[in-house]
Amino acid sequence: MPATLLGPCDYREEIRKSRFLALAAPISDAAEAQAFIARHSDAAATHNCWAWKVGNQYRFSDDGEPGGTAGRPILAAIEGQDCDQVAVLVIRWYGGIPLGTGGLARAYGGSASKCLQGGERLELVARGRYACHCLFAELPLFKARLAELETLLEHETYDGTGAELQLAVPAQRLTELQRALADISRGREQLRPL
Structure with missing residues (x-):
């Protein structure tokens, strides 16, 4: 059964000198998701990639990363963890070593997935x-x-x-x-x- 988060959670990881910070929070609608992303995005970071899902509505952004390497893997992590009414922002500070498209997808999706796994969940009841x-x-x-x-x-x-x-x-x-x-x-x- 789908679940949302009880509250915000985060996960930090360093992959080949690039630092990744995944932040996730429960949301109730698109406006709340965009507010969460705007509030927590870091202008000094190289990329602020995100995805959110509320029922059948969803959005994602690669924020300058190659197409399909950040936003989609984050959304896939949300769906893979059977989450709904959740927004995930993954911030990357580039460390000088290219990760390649596959490496980027694994880094963004993996950080989002580990962040969601670490959060306390609340089962959504229809x-x-x-x-x-x-x-x-x-x-x-x-x-x-x-x-x-x-x-x-x-x-x-x-x-x-x-x-x-x-x-x-x-x-x-x-x-x-x-x-x-x-x-x-x-x-x-x-x-x-x-």
Whole structure:
């Protein structure tokens, strides 16, 4: 199952006198990825190569290295580690010895892979979005069940009789949550897909 990082991580390596620093962090969208890359890029370095992936969206950059030798191997490392919602920046300070295209691809991909391996991971759970209405008397009991069933309360709006809830429900817990809601509301309420 895909995972993201719990927090930022890094990895340092020297290959034939070139220094490589790989930095990785969890992200939620393209803007956050670009902000991470801009914040951590080193203008004094020879190259700041990167890749990020959020669901089916991804981008990468070779930043002046020969085409396909940096950004693609970094993206391949992200996918090879079964990561998602992750950005990886690999900074290189040239040491004077050419690595060749194969050496560059191995250096960038390897640094990214080792960086991701060293980070703490959080498994990503696929969630569906649903809504329901609970009466005030039912609300505390239903909210207590949400945590047990790994369901996130995304939004709640109160009215004269109770609250309209918007929920993010893990696919494997949907049936249990539907049953809990039916029991608590005595069959009056069902989850509605959003």
